[in-house]
């Protein structure tokens with residue numbers, strides 16, 4: 001795949017497939033942020049951890065995403081408070097800030113060179129959204145004492161964006177952005193240093209029993225606990241959780257490197273940018289000054305044959321001045337969304353843990369999920385339970401990859417964006 005992240009990452013270690021039988025305390029399936037962070041946090045607590053990855057480390061969304069590390073959850077805080085009450089809402093908010101801090105701490109503790117930058121901007125693509133953005137800020141300031149956020153009126157937008165396509169914005173100074181694959185490889189190295197055993201090209205085919213016996217085509221791991229960290233790539237591995245997530249493909253392009261003058265004119269504060277569309281556009285500058293622009297998704301197996309041509313029109317609606325700028329890379333990835341856009345965590349039969357459904361907010365939340373599950377497996381499960389007890393709905397159709405009602409709904413909201 002034609003990914004800028006792959007092209008701009010240094011060589012990384014590779015790992016042989018599982019061959020034979022092993023015993024561990026914890027077996028983890030999937031080596032994205034969820035699996036790597038779980039492995040690292042558990043190994044630091046002294047557990048013997050084996051991580052099985054069907055492809056290669058960070059093959060999934062963790063090696064392909066926008067790299068935005070936002071505060072909050074993927075539901076606005078007023079809504080969370082209305083639905084789940086003040087206490088749960090405060091816990092979720094605090095955990096969301098801790099998630100961003102956890103990313104920062106891991107980067108600093110393990111010297112991860114991943115083009116880390118600060119600030120995130122959320123832009124209103126219709127005038128009607130501005131009031132909502134302003135009210136959100138007032139709510140966060142008053143109820144959560146969160147003051148790292150500022151409303152930018154239309155007459156000040158030039159300070160943060162070189163585009164006429166928007167009407168107002170939230171500027172969140174506590175959010176971050178980074179090179180997602182370099183970050184994942186940093187977590188990988190930290191996990192290996194902490195003693196985690198990793199096998200690539202080792203797709204888990206089945207598991208059963210207590211302790212759980214986890215089987216690949218060429219071997220098996222017997223472990224006390226199993227963590228499913230497969231997110232949008234889980235396919236049919238665990239039927240009990242299938243209906244709670246829907247896989248979505250989302251696409252990104254990277255331009256040629258831009259001059260300092262052009263890049264500053266597009267994003268004067270070098271922040272991560274996203275807009276209020278249902279199918280959001282999101283973008284930022286890379287470490288070598290390319291515009292990394294995500295926009296456009298589909299709800300079926302397979303990516304469009306021309307990803308550059310699929311995403312570029314969305315970029316040009318924001319920045320028509322880039323009409324003659326070359327697009328060097330185009331790629332896609334699969335993420336899992338839930339019905340209410342909050343993560344879906346839980347425990348099956350006491351010793352099978354699932355962490356997924358970050359709904360486009362997984363860079364901080366999947367990293368934090370690893371910390372939470374390590375905490376829970378070590379006996380302190382209160383915070384994990386807050387997440388696991390959030391009510392989750394099942395998608396119409398029930399089973400993964402069989403959700404015509406949901407696809408119709410997504411297409412309807414996507415169409416509303418254009419009106």
Ligand SMILES: Cc1cc2nc3c(=O)[nH]c(=O)nc-3n(C[C@H](O)[C@H](O)[C@H](O)COP(=O)(O)OP(=O)(O)OC[C@H]3O[C@@H](n4cnc5c(N)ncnc54)[C@H](O)[C@@H]3O)c2cc1C
Nearest residue numbers: 030032033034054060061062065066068204333361362363
């Ligand atoms: C294009 C795109 C842009 C995004 N942008 C952002 C963003 O800017 N900010 C943000 O916060 N989030 C973003 N996200 C979401 C974020 O990337 C994900 O939520 C996060 O990476 C999920 O991490 P994960 O480890 O749970 O899953 P993944 O990184 O997807 O990893 C799952 C792994 O499980 C493996 N696997 C699956 N089945 C098996 C099996 N049976 N046996 C062994 N291994 C298996 C897969 O091969 C894969 O490597 C984006 C996602 C995409 C696709």
